[in-house]
Amino acid sequence: MPRISTYLRPFHVGDIVDIKANAAEQKGMPHKYYHGRTGVVYNIAPRAVGVIVYKVVGNRYMEKRVNVRVEHVKHSKCRDDFLKRVKENAAKKKAAKEKGESLPVAPRESRIIIHRCFPCPTIMSLSFSVHEVQNTQPAPNEVAITRGNVQANEAVQATASHLPSPSVQSSATDDADEDECEEDDLERSGIV
Structure with missing residues (x-):
C-alpha cells in the first residue's frame, strides 16, 4: 500500500x-x-x-x-539545477545593482588564435610518383607504369626527373625559435 x-x-x-x-x-x-x-x-x-x-x-x-x-x-527533478542557477544569478544581479557594479561579461565569441611558437600546419598533398612494380626496390625518381608501352614509361620518367627530391629541412633557425618559445613560456609561468 x-x-x-x-x-x-x-x-x-x-x-x-x-x-x-x-x-x-x-x-x-x-x-x-x-x-x-x-x-x-x-x-x-x-x-x-x-x-x-x-x-x-x-x-x-x-x-x-x-x-x-x-x-x-x-x-521530476530535471529542472531543479536550472531553477537554482536562475535564482543564484538573480541574487548576483541584485547585489551588483546595489553596489553599482556590472556582472562579468558573457563568454567571448569564437576567434582564431595564432601563436608564433606554434604556427598553423599547412596541409597539402605529397608529390605523386609511380614506382615500377618489380621485385627490386625502385629508385627515388624512378617511375613505372604497370600497363602501357615503353614510350609512355620513358615520358613519365622524363617528367619525374624534373620533380624536386624530398629533403628534410633542419636548420639552426628552427632550434633558435624553439628555445625562444620555451623562454617565453617560462617567463609567462613566472619560473624565470
Whole structure:
C-alpha cells in the first residue's frame, strides 16, 4: 500500500513529471514503455493525471497522452539545477545593482588564435610518383607504369626527373625559435 504522502502531492497542469510504475497499486498502471519516461501534465482527474509523453515512432516523435494514477507519477527533478542557477544569478544581479557594479561579461565569441611558437600546419598533398612494380626496390625518381608501352614509361620518367627530391629541412633557425618559445613560456609561468 502506498504511503499517504503519495496522495497528498499537488499536481498542476504544466508540471513536469516522471512516470514510475508502483507495483503495489495495479490500477491505473502505465504500459511498460512509459515506465521511466518524463512528460508534462495536461489533465487533472480525481485520482489520476493525464501526461503528454513523446514516443519515437519510425522517423518522427508522436505526442502520446497517457492517463496514469497518481501512485505511478512523481514530480521530476530535471529542472531543479536550472531553477537554482536562475535564482543564484538573480541574487548576483541584485547585489551588483546595489553596489553599482556590472556582472562579468558573457563568454567571448569564437576567434582564431595564432601563436608564433606554434604556427598553423599547412596541409597539402605529397608529390605523386609511380614506382615500377618489380621485385627490386625502385629508385627515388624512378617511375613505372604497370600497363602501357615503353614510350609512355620513358615520358613519365622524363617528367619525374624534373620533380624536386624530398629533403628534410633542419636548420639552426628552427632550434633558435624553439628555445625562444620555451623562454617565453617560462617567463609567462613566472619560473624565470
